Amino acid sequence: MKIAVLGTGxxxxxxxxxxxxxxxxxxxxxxxxxxxxxxKWAGEYGGGHGTFxxxxxxxxxxxxxxxxxxxxxxxxxxxxxxLRGKVLLDVSNGxxxxxxxxxxxxxxxxxxxxxxxxxxxxxxxxxxSLNTMTNTVMVxxxxxxxxxxxxxxxxxxxxxxxxxxxxxxxGWAPDRILDLGDLTSARATEQLVQLWLRLYGMLGTGDFxxxxxxxxxxxx
Amino acid sequence: MKIAVLGTGxxxxxxxxxxxxxxxxxxxxxxxxxxxxxxKWAGEYGGGHGTFxxxxxxxxxxxxxxxxxxxxxxxxxxxxxxLRGKVLLDVSNGxxxxxxxxxxxxxxxxxxxxxxxxxxxxxxxxxxSLNTMTNTVMVxxxxxxxxxxxxxxxxxxxxxxxxxxxxxxxGWAPDRILDLGDLTSARATEQLVQLWLRLYGMLGTGDFxxxxxxxxxxxx
Numbered sequence: 001m002k003i004a005v006l007g008t009g010x011x012x013x014x015x016x017x018x019x020x021x022x023x024x025x026x027x028x029x030x031x032x033x034x035x036x037x038x039x040k041w042a043g044e045y046g047g048g049h050g051t052f053x054x055x056x057x058x059x060x061x062x063x064x065x066x067x068x069x070x071x072x073x074x075x076x077x078x079x080x081x082x083l084r085g086k087v088l089l090d091v092s093n094g095x096x097x098x099x100x101x102x103x104x105x106x107x108x109x110x111x112x113x114x115x116x117x118x119x120x121x122x123x124x125x126x127x128x129s130l131n132t133m134t135n136t137v138m139v140x141x142x143x144x145x146x147x148x149x150x151x152x153x154x155x156x157x158x159x160x161x162x163x164x165x166x167x168x169x170x171g172w173a174p175d176r177i178l179d180l181g182d183l184t185s186a187r188a189t190e191q192l193v194q195l196w197l198r199l200y201g202m203l204g205t206g207d208f209x210x211x212x213x214x215x216x217x218x219x220x
Numbered sequence: 221m222k223i224a225v226l227g228t229g230x231x232x233x234x235x236x237x238x239x240x241x242x243x244x245x246x247x248x249x250x251x252x253x254x255x256x257x258x259x260k261w262a263g264e265y266g267g268g269h270g271t272f273x274x275x276x277x278x279x280x281x282x283x284x285x286x287x288x289x290x291x292x293x294x295x296x297x298x299x300x301x302x303l304r305g306k307v308l309l310d311v312s313n314g315x316x317x318x319x320x321x322x323x324x325x326x327x328x329x330x331x332x333x334x335x336x337x338x339x340x341x342x343x344x345x346x347x348x349s350l351n352t353m354t355n356t357v358m359v360x361x362x363x364x365x366x367x368x369x370x371x372x373x374x375x376x377x378x379x380x381x382x383x384x385x386x387x388x389x390x391g392w393a394p395d396r397i398l399d400l401g402d403l404t405s406a407r408a409t410e411q412l413v414q415l416w417l418r419l420y421g422m423l424g425t426g427d428f429x430x431x432x433x434x435x436x437x438x439x440x
Contacts, residue, residue, distance in 0.1 A: 149431040191411035207435035213368040215427035
């Protein structure tokens with residue numbers, strides 16, 4: 001698949017690298033066409049690079065790995081035409097570090113970054129996922145042993161199936177992928193990041209994840 | 221220990237029953253002295269009942285099992301004098317059902333119910349815990365098999381130790397109790413309830429809990 005990854009930070013590069021290793025045609029996008037990280041990444045992994053708009057235009061699927069506080073502005077610079085009909089996998093979180101650690105988790109309009117993007121680009125199919133764990137675990141769930149989960153939120157079932165397929169190729173078994181329902185459920189996972197940040201501070205590592213542990217159904 | 225449980229709903233009665241079964245002297249409090257649920261509970265389990273102020277006054281430890289949206293008003297009816305120096309175990313969540321299910325999770329002043337209470341009663345030692353699971357699991361963690369966690373937030377270490385002791389007596393092994401730090405961390409667990417509510421809707425049961433799964437430390 002032709003995939004654009006918006007954002008050249010650690011999350012964007014990690015996802016781009018994994019997607020490229022799986023055989024996808026990946027280009028990494030940034031504010032400027034010659035971002036040093038993007039050029040370096042493209043050289044190292046045989047991918048493309050360019051502006052946000054430049055890489056999103058030809059892509060079939062777009063990954064939003066920009067900071068959640070700037071994502072709307074980034075996508076506006078891409079424009080609705082270049083995003084129309086496409087799946088937008090949003091892995092962002094709205095983190096405000098202005099008052100130190102832990103950052104404040106900002107949820108636009110009392111809702112979520114994902115809904116803000118969906119509202120602004122109504123013909124794009126936004127799926128929220130992967131935003132509840134560190135980037136290394138996103139692409140290699142086996143780093144954390146045992147059972148743990150990744151969440152999925154979105155209004156478009158086909159788009160969620162596409163993302164679930166990508167998650168599967170990353171190593172997430174189907175029973176690990178919890179579909180929480182429509183995109184309003186992204187509020188829950190974006191807020192879960194508050195707990196993630198506390199645990200990160202407490203454990204001193206990001207190599208952990210959340211698991212939903214259920215009781216077996218009572219015998220009939 | 222002499223314990224007052226404020227709130228005669230399912231959560232309050234469940235906690236009061238467990239505490240009484242463990243040998244504590246428990247009284248259950250409500251708005252009126254002759255609340256039918258409280259009278260029934262007291263008759264059945266040999267406990268006391270009375271107004272919020274009436275049961276909190278003689279208690280050594282107070283459990284807030286009222287709805288988070290009314291907790292501040294409830295505690296104001298008790299008064300600072302009756303709460304001074306005491307441990308207040310706050311298990312509440314601020315759930316607004318006015319727009320249906322899932323309810324909106326309300327966090328006063330953009331923070332948490334727990335901090336709101338601590339701010340209003342500065343000489344009381346507020347500890348947030350148990351608010352991230354259904355009441356049956358609170359008092360019987362073995363209902364959900366395997367490893368899963370209960371969180372603890374509070375500014376007073378001694379008060380947290382008292383609550384951790386109670387949790388232990390409920391069946392929570394020490395390695396299941398995750399102390400997230402000061403009371404600002406209650407924001408994270410109160411917001412976690414958003415995810416709990418989505419999962420409850422999806423799973424159709426409250427018999428589940430969250431587990432924090434960590435990777436083993438790398439070999440030296």
